[in-house]
Amino acid sequence: MSIINAHGGDLELIERKYNIPKNELINFSGNVNPLGISEHIKKSIIKNVDCICQYPDVSYLSLRKNISDYTNVNYEYIIPGNGATELISLFIKTISPKSSIIISPSYSEYEREIKLNNGTVSLYPLKEKDSFILNVEDFISFIPNDTNMIILCNPNNPTGTAVCVSDMEILLRYCLKKNIYVMIDETYIEFTDSIENFSSVSLISSYKNLFIVRGTAKFFAVPGLRLGYGICSDKKILDAVNSKKDPWSVNIFASIAGEVMFSDNEYIKKTKKIISNERKKVINELKSWKNIKVFETESNFLLIKILNKNITSDEVFKKMIAKKMIIRDASNFAFLGNNYLRFCFLMPEQNKMLLTHLKSIIECNV
Numbered sequence: 445m446s447i448i449n450a451h452g453g454d455l456e457l458i459e460r461k462y463n464i465p466k467n468e469l470i471n472f473s474g475n476v477n478p479l480g481i482s483e484h485i486k487k488s489i490i491k492n493v494d495c496i497c498q499y500p501d502v503s504y505l506s507l508r509k510n511i512s513d514y515t516n517v518n519y520e521y522i523i524p525g526n527g528a529t530e531l532i533s534l535f536i537k538t539i540s541p542k543s544s545i546i547i548s549p550s551y552s553e554y555e556r557e558i559k560l561n562n563g564t565v566s567l568y569p570l571k572e573k574d575s576f577i578l579n580v581e582d583f584i585s586f587i588p589n590d591t592n593m594i595i596l597c598n599p600n601n602p603t604g605t606a607v608c609v610s611d612m613e614i615l616l617r618y619c620l621k622k623n624i625y626v627m628i629d630e631t632y633i634e635f636t637d638s639i640e641n642f643s644s645v646s647l648i649s650s651y652k653n654l655f656i657v658r659g660t661a662k663f664f665a666v667p668g669l670r671l672g673y674g675i676c677s678d679k680k681i682l683d684a685v686n687s688k689k690d691p692w693s694v695n696i697f698a699s700i701a702g703e704v705m706f707s708d709n710e711y712i713k714k715t716k717k718i719i720s721n722e723r724k725k726v727i728n729e730l731k732s733w734k735n736i737k738v739f740e741t742e743s744n745f746l747l748i749k750i751l752n753k754n755i756t757s758d759e760v761f762k763k764m765i766a767k768k769m770i771i772r773d774a775s776n777f778a779f780l781g782n783n784y785l786r787f788c789f790l791m792p793e794q795n796k797m798l799l800t801h802l803k804s805i806i807e808c809n810v
């Protein structure tokens with residue numbers, strides 16, 4: 445098995461292969477908020493640790509009401525899940541699309557799930573000449589008549605680009621007319637400078653063909669908690685998704701944490717500020733380098749292309765591991781070659797260190 449699995453940096457594997465204790469590694473490949481878990485979540489879980497002796501509320505009513513307040517969506521449209529992953533899987537299982545399109549390069553789970561459900565997948569390539577920004581008109585002209593489902597990640601992993609809500613509505617209107625379901629994965633939406641400009645949540649009541657998936661792993665820095673949610677205004681679809689879901693798949697600590705995290709405004713504000721500042725700083729610095737191309741990002745991670753032909757993404761990855769830093773060799777994403785890298789923004793000092801080492805490897809060939 446290659447050192448990088450489909451999901452990027454595997455800390456345990458890297459620890460074993462390179463003999464570096466995993467707590468010494470700085471992970472720029474996980475796209476997780478560098479602030480770490482909020483004190484409110486921590487305190488709430490510690491205070492309620494005895495709840496482990498109970499089952500969670502199988503309808504997750506209180507959790508759904510908290511998500512409803514956060515998203516401004518009717519709680520009846522909300523279904524909590526074991527991470528965004530469970531909802532991606534359940535929605536695809538429910539629709540069981542014969543023929544799907546994934547806007548690519550993108551997150552690998554969509555294609556895996558569709559294939560597990562015996563569907564076929566076409567990948568629509570985002571164009572590098574357009575800086576990987578979706579041209580909705582061009583995409584609509586690409587959609588074959590027999591398409592049942594379209595999947596987009598917004599902002600998109602790994603390109604960081606995002607589709608604005610007015611373009612998304614053009615696509616949704618077309619798909620509604622053609623009976624095509626649209627799944628939008630908004631796992632990274634809170635990292636954008638303007639959720640209102642990019643999130644499709646405001647369209648949920650008007651488009652019953654729309655299923656939005658969100659996670660908490662990245663923005664709230666809780667990948668181990670496994671909490672996500674789906675949003676859909678079609679009751680029949682939600683009932684069908686629910687009927688395929690195992691009861692209590694969201695554990696009691698995830699449900700308790702979910703009741704405090706979405707109203708933790710101080711943490712939310714602080715995260716947005718750090719990411720927004722670091723995004724500007726890092727992009728500005730990278731734009732002055734001659735051996736890379738930078739793609740503008742709306743998210744908390746960045747895709748770059750190495751223009752220096754003397755070095756590949758795999759070689760940069762290994763040289764960075766020697767410095768105890770994990771970045772994502774993006775060569776195994778569709779349509780990207782062995783000269784693309786992705787990394788996320790961490791704390792200012794860590795980003796500074798990352799840039800220093802990357803510069804010496806890519807710009808100075810050290």
Ligand SMILES: Cc1ncc(COP(=O)(O)O)c(C=O)c1O
Pocket residue numbers: 451526527528529530551597601629631658659660661667671672
């Ligand atoms: C686009 C995207 N969606 C979903 C996930 C998985 O999210 P979760 O941990 O909430 O299941 C990831 C993880 O990397 C991701 O990048």
